[in-house]
Amino acid sequence: MVCGLRCGEAGCSSTTQDLAWFPQRLGNGSQTSSKRTVLVRAGKGPPKQGRGYNSKKAAAEGIKKIMRERESDSSSDGWVQVLTEAELPDGKNKAIIYNNAGYVLVKRDNELYAIQANCTSCKFPVIEGTVSVAEAASDGPSQGETQIECPLCHTKFSLEDGRVVEYCPKDGPLAWAIGTLKQKEAPVPAKVYSARISKSGRVYVKFAAGSPAIP
Numbered sequence: 001m002v003c004g005l006r007c008g009e010a011g012c013s014s015t016t017q018d019l020a021w022f023p024q025r026l027g028n029g030s031q032t033s034s035k036r037t038v039l040v041r042a043g044k045g046p047p048k049q050g051r052g053y054n055s056k057k058a059a060a061e062g063i064k065k066i067m068r069e070r071e072s073d074s075s076s077d078g079w080v081q082v083l084t085e086a087e088l089p090d091g092k093n094k095a096i097i098y099n100n101a102g103y104v105l106v107k108r109d110n111e112l113y114a115i116q117a118n119c120t121s122c123k124f125p126v127i128e129g130t131v132s133v134a135e136a137a138s139d140g141p142s143q144g145e146t147q148i149e150c151p152l153c154h155t156k157f158s159l160e161d162g163r164v165v166e167y168c169p170k171d172g173p174l175a176w177a178i179g180t181l182k183q184k185e186a187p188v189p190a191k192v193y194s195a196r197i198s199k200s201g202r203v204y205v206k207f208a209a210g211s212p213a214i215p
Contacts, residue, residue: 064200078206085201088112093148095127098207105195105203106131106159108146113159114195114205115148120188121168122178124152134165153178155187162192 082096082105094105095117102117104127119126126148134145146159149166154175156166164187168179194206 079196079204080207081202082205083203085197085203088197088203093127093129093131095125096205098205103193103205104129104148105205106146106148108133111146112195112197112203113146114193115157115159115162116191119150119153119155119157120164120190121155121182122150122153124150126150126157131159153182157190159192162190164189 080098082098083094088094088105088107090107090109092107094107096103096105102125104115104117104125106113106115108131115126117125117127128151129148130151131146131148134147145165147156147165148159149156152174153168154166154171155164155168157163158165167187168175168182170176170179196204198204
């Protein structure tokens with residue numbers, strides 16, 4: 001169907017009511033304004049914000065999209081997503097493997113730490129190690145420092161910088177045997193890694209040895 005108003009467009013369904021004319025004819029109709037008549041076809045204008053449109057929701061979706069794009073590029077800065085926050089319950093240690101190496105994630109309150117999987121003293125996994133917060137001491141760690149204790153030899157490591165806080169204390173039969181074997185060896189600090197949780201609930205670790213556990 002060709003438009004009855006001779007717009008020359010096949011399939012056009014415009015009617016005289018769909019067109020806005022300006023200016024109108026002057027006088028007896030034989031003379032028109034020197035200004036060009038403007039025709040506007042209905043339905044060709046910019047889209048309107050119809051019923052149900054939520055500007056705040058649209059803005060929030062836009063922000064989420066930007067955050068997802070930024071997080072997808074995190075690996076270029078050395079950050080690697082290892083799991084989600086839902087897989088990391090508070091108060092329990094979590095073992096992960098990356099590039100055939102083991103690591104342990106420790107979440108306490110709003111803090112997240114990452115440490116190598118095995119004790120540097122006895123090579124035993126620290127996944128079941130006890131996590132505690134140090135009290136103030138004149139010759140020990142600063143108050144509030146988070147530590148993890150090897151469940152076998154009872155060596156304690158700082159989760160903040162990896163240093164050995166207490167080395168083979170010989171406070172049990174097995175710990176005493178290990179401590180006796182290791183008494184002539186110098187303690188070796190553990191490797192810790194920067195770790196964080198994004199606003200979208202993704203857990204990232206920066207696998208760079210010697211970096212602080214909290215970015």
